[in-house]
Amino acid sequence: MTFAGLLRMEAWKLARRGRSYIGPAGLLAIVFPTAIGLRYGPMASELERYVSSSVTVIGSPLNALFIARVVLPPTVFLFLPLFVSIVAGDQISGESAEGTLRALVSRPVHRLKLLAAKYLVSLGYAVGLTAFLGLSALAVGYSFFGMGGLVNFWQGITYFGVAEGLERLALAYALAAAYQLCVCSVAFLLSVFMQSSLAPVGVTFAIMLVMGAVGEIPYFERLKPFFFTTYADLFQKAFLVPLDAGGMVRGVAALAAWTGISFGLAAAAFSRKDILS
Amino acid sequence: MDSLCIRTRGLTKRFGARTAVDGLDLEVVRGQTFGFLGPNGSGKSTTIRMLLGLIRPTGGEAFVRGYSVSRERLKALARVGALVETPAFYPFLTARENVRLFGMLSAPVSERQVESALRTVGLDGRMDDRVRTFSHGMKQRLGLACALVAEPELVILDEPTNGLDPEGVREVRELIRSLAETREMTVFLSSHLLHEVEQVCTHVAVISRGRLQASGPVSELVRSQSAGVEFEVDRPDAALEVFRRFVRPDALSVEGRRVRIRVDESEVPGLNRALVTNGVDVSAIERRRRTLEDFYMGVMRQEGPVQ
Numbered sequence: 001m002t003f004a005g006l007l008r009m010e011a012w013k014l015a016r017r018g019r020s021y022i023g024p025a026g027l028l029a030i031v032f033p034t035a036i037g038l039r040y041g042p043m044a045s046e047l048e049r050y051v052s053s054s055v056t057v058i059g060s061p062l063n064a065l066f067i068a069r070v071v072l073p074p075t076v077f078l079f080l081p082l083f084v085s086i087v088a089g090d091q092i093s094g095e096s097a098e099g100t101l102r103a104l105v106s107r108p109v110h111r112l113k114l115l116a117a118k119y120l121v122s123l124g125y126a127v128g129l130t131a132f133l134g135l136s137a138l139a140v141g142y143s144f145f146g147m148g149g150l151v152n153f154w155q156g157i158t159y160f161g162v163a164e165g166l167e168r169l170a171l172a173y174a175l176a177a178a179y180q181l182c183v184c185s186v187a188f189l190l191s192v193f194m195q196s197s198l199a200p201v202g203v204t205f206a207i208m209l210v211m212g213a214v215g216e217i218p219y220f221e222r223l224k225p226f227f228f229t230t231y232a233d234l235f236q237k238a239f240l241v242p243l244d245a246g247g248m249v250r251g252v253a254a255l256a257a258w259t260g261i262s263f264g265l266a267a268a269a270f271s272r273k274d275i276l277s
Numbered sequence: 278m279d280s281l282c283i284r285t286r287g288l289t290k291r292f293g294a295r296t297a298v299d300g301l302d303l304e305v306v307r308g309q310t311f312g313f314l315g316p317n318g319s320g321k322s323t324t325i326r327m328l329l330g331l332i333r334p335t336g337g338e339a340f341v342r343g344y345s346v347s348r349e350r351l352k353a354l355a356r357v358g359a360l361v362e363t364p365a366f367y368p369f370l371t372a373r374e375n376v377r378l379f380g381m382l383s384a385p386v387s388e389r390q391v392e393s394a395l396r397t398v399g400l401d402g403r404m405d406d407r408v409r410t411f412s413h414g415m416k417q418r419l420g421l422a423c424a425l426v427a428e429p430e431l432v433i434l435d436e437p438t439n440g441l442d443p444e445g446v447r448e449v450r451e452l453i454r455s456l457a458e459t460r461e462m463t464v465f466l467s468s469h470l471l472h473e474v475e476q477v478c479t480h481v482a483v484i485s486r487g488r489l490q491a492s493g494p495v496s497e498l499v500r501s502q503s504a505g506v507e508f509e510v511d512r513p514d515a516a517l518e519v520f521r522r523f524v525r526p527d528a529l530s531v532e533g534r535r536v537r538i539r540v541d542e543s544e545v546p547g548l549n550r551a552l553v554t555n556g557v558d559v560s561a562i563e564r565r566r567r568t569l570e571d572f573y574m575g576v577m578r579q580e581g582p583v584q
Contacts, residue, residue, distance in 0.1 A: 001382050009378060016369050099365025103423070106329040106361060107382035108354040274332035 001109060006117035014121050019090065023083030023129045024136075030075060031137050035067055035144045051151050055159040063148030065165045067141030068134055069172075069239075075133055076176045077232055081208065082201070083129060084180050085187035088122040089200025092191040092270065096277045105275050115270045119188055119263055126184040130177040134169065152239040172238035175248065179235070182228045182255040183208075185262035192266045195277060228258040282307045282431050282463040283328060287337030290323050290487075297323040299487035300337065305465055305480070307430075310457040312478035312495070313467040314573055320487035321467045322362060325435050328465075329359055342431065358383070358429035360437055364420025368409035372400055372419055375408055380426035394426035395419075399448060413440040421449065425456075432456060433465045438473060446473065453477045475499075475569035483576045490576045499567045505539040508552065509561035516557050523548060527578065537565065 001009070014020050038044055044062055051061040092115075095101040104114060150165030152158045160168055183204065190200035211227040214220050224230050234251040237244045283305035290298040298320040305311045315321045326332045327339050330350040339346045344353035366375045376394055380386035395404050398418040403411070411419065417440050424432055434453070438446045454477050456462040468474050474481060475495060482492035491498060505528075510516045516536045520529055528539040540548065545562065552559050565571075 005381070009381070013367065013370075013378075016367075018369065098367075099363065100367060102326075102331055102361055103365055103379060104382065106331055106354070106359045107379065108351045108357075109382050110351060272333070275326070276332065 003113050003117065006109070006113055007120060010117045010121040011124070014087070014125060020087060020125070022086060023080075023125075024132055026079060026083055027075065027129070027133045028136060030079060031067070031071055031133070031140050034071055034137075035140045038062055038067070038070075039144050051157065054157045055151070058161075059148040060145060061148070061151040063145045064138045064141030065148065065150040065162070065169060067145070068137035068169050069150060069152060071133065071137050072172060072176060072235060073233075076179060076235060080126075080130060080133065080176070080180050081183040081204070084122075084126045084184045085201045085204045087125050088184040089187040089191045089194075089204060090197040091118045091122055091188055093194040093200055094191075094197035096195050096275075097197055099277060101277060102275045111271050112267055115192075115267055119185075119266070122184050122188055123181055126180040127177045130173055130180050134173040154236050154239055158239065158241055168238050172235040175235040175238055175252070178252050178255045179228075179232055182231075182258045182262075185259040185266075186228070189262040189266040189269075192269045192273065225254065228255060231255050280306055281340070282309075282342060283311075283465060284340040285324070285328075285337065286340075288324065288327060288334055288339055289336035290320075290327060290332065291335045297487050298327070298334075301484070301487070301489055303482055303489065303492070305463060307463050308457065308461060309480050310453065310464040310478045311466065312474035312481035312569075313465060313484065314469075314471065314474060314481055315484035316577065319484050321484060322435060323487075324484070325359075325361060325433055325465075325467060328433060329357070329361065330354065331361070355383070356427075356430045357433060358424035358427060358431070359433040359435075360420040360424045361433075361435050363439070364416050364423070366408045366416065366419060366423075369407065371405050371407055372411070372422075373404045375419065376422050376426050379423040383427035383429070386426050390426055390428070394422040397425060397452065398422045414442060414445050417441055418445070418449075421452070428460075429462065431463045431465065435467045436469065437466065438468065438470060446470070450477055471568070471570040471573055481569065483573060485577060491572075495569060498572050499569055505537050505565050505571075506542065506545055506548075507561075507563045507565055508536045508538070508548070508559055509534055509563070510536060510552065511558040511560070515555065516552055519551050519555050519557065520548065523551070 048061060092101065095104065105111060147162060149162055150160045150168060152160070186207065187200045187204045190203050194200050208229050211229040215224040215227050215230055231251040231254055234248065237248050237251070281304055283303060285301050285303040288298055288301040289296070301324060313321055313324070323332065327334050328341055328346060330346050330353070333347065341353040341357060346353045367378070370378065372395060373391055376391050377386065380391065392401070392404065395401055398421045400415065400418055400422060403415065408416065408419065417437065421437060424434065438449050441449060450473055453464055453466065457464055466474065466478060478495055480492070480494050481498065483490045508516060511534070513531050513534055513536050517529060517531065520536065520538050523544070524538060524540060530537045538548065542564065549559060549562065
């Protein structure tokens with residue numbers, strides 16, 4: 001089977017699996033309550049009063065762009081890694097647990113091509129899920145509040161018009177996707193070594209927690225740039241004025257290194273792995 | 278073209294200190310229906326996994342269709358269908374989708390081939406049902422369909438009748454026979470069901486503790502074993518006492534009132550006289566047909582190379 005055929009097969013399997021839809025459903029379960037809470041809760045008027053005292057806003061600060069902005073931090077740090085690792089962590093370990101891995105590998109299929117197809121499909125899922133979050137937040141925000149400029153609260157209050165706000169959001173979501181690709185790669189690597197589809201999810205989160213905690217200890221300050229969790233908030237740089245291009249490039253490079261090394265290790269392990277399940 | 282479909286030379290697999298397969302030399306000629314026998318844990322499944330490239334040998338080499346599995350795995354497995362232990366599928370896909378998916382990994386398969394494979398194993402009525410609704414026996418049949426769909430020249434089947442009812446066992450037996458006879462496939466069959474193996478296989482190999490104990494054509498191996506005679510007597514213990522004067526203890530066995538003794542048939546009248554003289558009533562004497570089971574049990578008792 002050609003590599004393109006393997007890719008199609010893996011994408012088709014992913015689309016048919018029920019667990020692939022946990023992520024989109026979970027994200028909608030975050031986006032909708034956020035919009036409902038802001039629309040009908042007491043925050044709306046307080047927010048408008050607070051923002052209008054600091055910057056000049058055309059229209060309401062509560063709009064589609066604001067919803068897309070406000071859902072980013074909790075999802076990037078917690079929910080997207082969870083949903084992405086549920087799918088990526090299942091790619092090899094889930095097949096191993098179900099016994100289908102031996103059925104796949106006992107066919108005349110190149111192991112590395114099979115692994116690469118699974119990996120690319122996982123990466124596609126991670127990017128797609130991040131994009132889904134942005135588009136669904138914009139759509140839900142638009143239906144609740146309409147369109148307007150973007151008010152940003154990170155490191156002071158800044159305001160961007162609709163066009164620039166959309167550009168900044170697109171950049172922020174791209175950086176968020178880069179972090180999810182890294183998380184996806186780590187979960188995928190762990191998947192090669194484990195027999196349970198949930199174990200890679202747990203271990204990925206354990207690694208993230210340990211890196212996050214160790215990175216905060218001043219003694220280990222020098223190690224911090226080497227932890228991928230250091231770049232979890234890379235998306236925030238998309239809202240700085242002026243843009244910190246150097247910081248973004250360094251962050252993306254670090255995440256790309258983690259991504260590449262994780263897949264390299266997964267490939268080395270999988271090509272020599274005895275399929276005993 | 279190499280006449281050997283499977284060849285192993287000193288094939289060895291160690292898991293830590295445990296040797297699962299120990300210097301196995303095996304030859305399966307094209308067109309044979311080859312039975313691979315051995316007790317649980319004897320190394321059968323490990324051997325099959327090495328033949329399919331699922332695990333890497335610690336030593337030696339396996340060749341399938343003339344290609345080294347270690348160095349040319351894709352060529353070796355290009356026309357091989359396999360069912361390894363309990364068949365596994367994607368439960369969220371239908372039987373048709375599973376067969377198509379696994380078939381396409383071996384070769385492009387048409388919808389007609391998919392349906393034909395499912396019909397062959399008797400699943401034509403459940404083609405579009407999700408596999409999660411299938412019984413164990415149905416999954417076993419589906420595994421066979423997946424192994425056959427790409428019309429391979431070698432089929433490796435590891436315990437294909439596991440979980441099947443007697444009717445299913447009979448159908449699979451007929452299927453395996455037809456694979457060799459009408460489709461000219463080579464079949465490598467691992468099974469515990471010696472009666473089934475005897476009925477469908479032309480050749481067998483017996484493996485124990487990872488080592489080859491015997492191999493050859495079924496007809497020759499079965500003939501090489503002394504079949505024995507069964508005496509139905511009123512006092513089996515007394516009969517055993519009498520027989521021990523004529524043969525070694527390992528040539529004797531008892532099942533209820535039937536005492537089995539491995540001797541040449543010319544000795545039967547003398548044995549009968551000895552029983553009667555010693556006050557043992559004989560109600561029946563029956564010549565036992567030689568079976569593969571006799572051969573297998575004989576090899577297992579000896580635990581040494583027979584041929």
